Amino acid sequence: LAPRLTLASGQGIPQFQSASPWSQYLYSAERTSRSPNSGPHRLCILWNISTGSTIPPIVADNRAWIWSSNNRLLCINLTTGSILWQQELAAPCSSSSLLFSAPYLYAATSTKVLCLNASTGASVFSISIQAPLYLLYRDALYVVSDNPPRLYRLTGEYLSYSIDLNATPTQPPTAYAVEGKPLIVVPCNYSIYGFWGQNGSLCFHSKFTASLATPIVFSQGYLYLATSDGFVYALYARNGSIAWAYWLYDAPFALLPTVSGEYGAVLAVGVHGTLYVIDESGLQTIGSLNETVCAVAAADYLYIGLTNGTLTVVQPLSFFISSTLTFSKPASGIAVYGLSIVVTTPSHTICAVEPIPTLLRIHSPSHVPWGSPIHVFGQLISDQGLPVPSANLSVQLSHVQIRTSTNASGWFSATIPTVNLTAGNYTLIVRSDESPIYAAALTLTPIEVVALPTSITLYVPSTASTGTCILVRGYVRAEHLPQHTRVLLSLQNPAGICKTFVVDVTNGEFTYSFTPLKPGKWLVNVSFPGTGTHLASSASASIKILPRAHSPTPLLLTSLVACIAVLAAIKCRR
Structure with missing residues (x-):
């Protein structure tokens, strides 16, 4: 695994795993500007302190050392951004005047070379050298000065030798081994x-x-x-003779060796942001950014600082830009340390990291009746299985969203009401927010909100006569039924003719009256059509309608009354 930011066991405290140290200017004595570790491809700022530097940082052992703009030498905790110690020095330093070689930190001012305890800042020794410009460590400490121009070799606090240079040094020295013997190359104009x-x-x-x-x-x-x-040269390291050379339209300001999987031998970054890959067979333009001020690399990504203050992460082969950060001022130096980088600008020092991958473990029901709340709980853990505390999450079902956070053990819970939803299939979306330490996590879980069952009870008389008013009464029963709803009531007469009426239901009860005029079998059907929350239901009944019995007609009654009156009159006359 690549060195990276991780968590202390049982705690939510981020720690950096051991990574290859960025121990001197441009990473190493070979000036490759390239860490062998995998680097971050996405950047989140872990901390940002308002102590800037024009000197590139040195990073090792979970610490960063910077030479601030006001001539203070600082040691910074890489995890927290807190200053572990600081030394105020009377003179400024050059761009490659910091160097770490455990357990010491070397620094060069305008008049001396200092050796300090890297952990405490305590002075170990100092050597007076006029105008030391550059430091390099291979088998010993090498110092290049420009007034007078000389090369010094120090073993501990003792001077092994010094060599007069015939020209003023203009770039930091480079060191490598030839047949096991160190060779020091000093550029001079x-x-x-x-x-x-x-x-x-x-x-x-x-x-x-x-x-x-x-x-x-x-x-x-x-x-x-x-x-x-504008020329790029390849020299044989054994004797300095030229192997090949190519001219570039965009004059390069940074060179980085390629690694396995990249074609070519060297990457060249032009001052206007053009990226070239070059070897003895020719050159190829990969892509172009804006005007650049610095460029370093890890095993798999380039980190290019632009003049507009943007730091860009680029995949060299595809020229895919995977991440950017923007600062108020352009970067003056970049150091890659595992899955983190430290950037100095004239006003700030920033540590950016690859967020720790996280995983959500979710517990939720697969289905729930409408109207019942959905109880969701789970745990957010890192990819190493450790809990992630105090993380903010969103739990969402359709348009209903709940915000929550994890406790000290990484657990969280949320309750989602369903009363504002309709029955159906949904996707429960649980998402943790990205933070400077942790990457966002997402999980999708299917949940069905089930419509509630309904039933109808119907009351009608079994028989009645024509011309009689008949009352149809009934009930719609269901959980969480709205106080006011409607049913459809259908009446079918003996001739098969059907009529449908909309009947209001109040508190679950409905009534309807009608007067049948034709004898025979009448059918009554009541149906609840269902809603987005309740299922449909229906009930049916039949009524036998009989003809009404005939009473004496009014004419007969009149005749009968008249006869009686006549008989009474005759009797009176007698």
């Missing part, structure tokens, strides 16, 4: 000098038609450099 590290004897001297524009990079037996007229 229009030429470079190669000295054997053990005794300082001259190995080679190579000249160029223009001044050197980049530090010298050593990789796989070659030295790579660029000159101010």
